Amino acid sequence: MFRFRLAIVIVVSFCFVLSLGIALYWGANEVARYFQHSQTAYETFDDYEQLSQEAYRHFKQRMDRLITANPNSETGVESSKRRLYEAMQTLRDTAVKTPGKDSASEDWTNKPAELEKVAHLTAFLEASEYRFEEVERLRLQGKLTTAVQVLAKFTEEEIDGKFQPLIDAAINAEREKAKKAKRELEILVEKSRWTAILASLTAALFSLVAGILLLRAFKTPIEALMKGTDEIASGNLDYRISLDSRDEFAYLASHFNQMAKELEVQQDKLREGRAVLEERVTERTFELNLLNEELKRMDNARREFLADISHELRTPITVIRGEAEVTLRGQDRDAEEYKDALQRIVELSMQLGKYVNDLLFLARADTANLQFEWNKVDLADLVGSSVEDFQVMAQEYSISVSLDAPTGPLLVRGDKQRLRQVLFILGENACRYSKPLGHIAVALWRDGKQACFSLTDQGIGIPSEDLERIFERHFRSSNAQHSRDDGSGLGLPMAKSILQAHGGQIAVRSVENAGSTFTVTLPLLTVA
Structure with missing residues (x-):
């Protein structure tokens, strides 16, 4: 037309x-x-x-x-x-x-x-x-x-x-x-x-x-065509040009509308593809975050693992060194005394080997997954031998150690090396945080169907606001941080985990600058 x-x-x-x-x-x-x-x-x-x-x-x-x-x-x-x-x-x-x-x-x-x-x-x-x-x-x-x-x-x-x-x-x-x-x-x-x-x-x-x-x-x-191009350029792909004539402009408007429709379809496809891509990216990001968290957890576990190793290996090494030094300084000792000292060194070496080989315990915080060797353990004998080790460590700090225990056996079901580990943790903390020329009192007694063990020191004590957190991993009280900077805050949480696995408990009473008393209770073994 x-x-x-x-x-x-x-x-x-x-x-x-x-x-x-x-x-x-x-x-x-x-x-x-x-x-x-x-x-x-x-x-x-x-x-x-x-x-x-x-x-x-x-x-x-x-x-x-x-x-x-x-x-x-x-x-x-x-x-x-x-x-x-x-x-x-x-x-x-x-x-x-x-x-x-x-x-x-x-x-x-x-x-x-x-x-x-x-x-x-x-x-x-x-x-x-x-x-x-x-x-x-x-x-x-x-x-x-x-x-x-x-x-x-x-x-x-x-x-x-x-x-x-x-x-x-x-x-x-x-x-x-x-x-x-x-x-x-x-x-x-x-x-x-x-x-x-x-x-x-x-x-x-x-x-x-x-x-x-x-x-x-x-x-x-x-x-009409200019308005259509402006609308399409502004992103309004739903806009359509309406011309009532049957001339070339109407033909051009028809093709323009077809082009806008195809662009809209392509944009919808791109939007859907973008949504799918964003969803996949979100999923991959979530997976990467999980992997990152897992890597962080593994890194933290690695750090904790190394800290646990350094903490757990330090105590038996210290005791072994102390036993050896005490034995070498002794004059006119008979063979039996040397044999007893060597026996304690052997036991401590076995304890040290158990720490080194038991990586699962140091890598996991869940006590349900720990490996224990369950046997009858005479708690009186274990506490007595451990106190002797305490005395070796206490000599380095000029601290005296006393033991009040019954003469008869107190049998419990447990892992001897794990329980010795608990005693070492409590003894080492008492030696490290006690004042020079102080005294550590160890007591063992029967209380009905439970065996009770307490360790009282005359150290720096624990502030009242920190008493509820001392069994948290890596936590150290404020006065402990000022007193010594070589602690890791792992010993007491590990001791609590071991005692819980044995069905026992641990409690603490403390007065700042006056000392602390840790009390351990374990169920006695019923003899048939």
């Missing part, structure tokens, strides 16, 4: 331009033709003037020759005659090329009349030559008076009566032709000017009207 309108405008505009070109071409041809007519008329007019002058000059030369009878005038006569015939030939040539039947005016179509005029003039001039020759014969015969009379009669009747009116009529006719050609040329130029003006105005008016109509036809679809 729009292409049809545009084609009509182009065709009509082309017709206007073609018509204006044809009109201008026709006008130019007419102007050239009338100009040619005018030029021909003026040329003919000039030729008649020239012929008239040459004719009268020749007549005068002939008359002078007849009247004066001067032989020298023969040359002038021949010269004027030659010029006269040349002027006549020029006029004859002009008459021959005068416009004929292609002229628009009747005056230009009478070419035979022009040729007839030229023929009359030619005939007159030839007849005049005959008369002049007749006058010349009369003069030569001595009949001068008759010759003069004939010449006067010829001049009056022929030259003035016939030739002069014929020349004047021809000149006047050519002058009128030139004037008429000029008038017609001016009229044609004026017509061409108005034709060009009217054609230009018509073309301009048509172009203006056609431009306004096309602009109105353009405006609505162009604005």
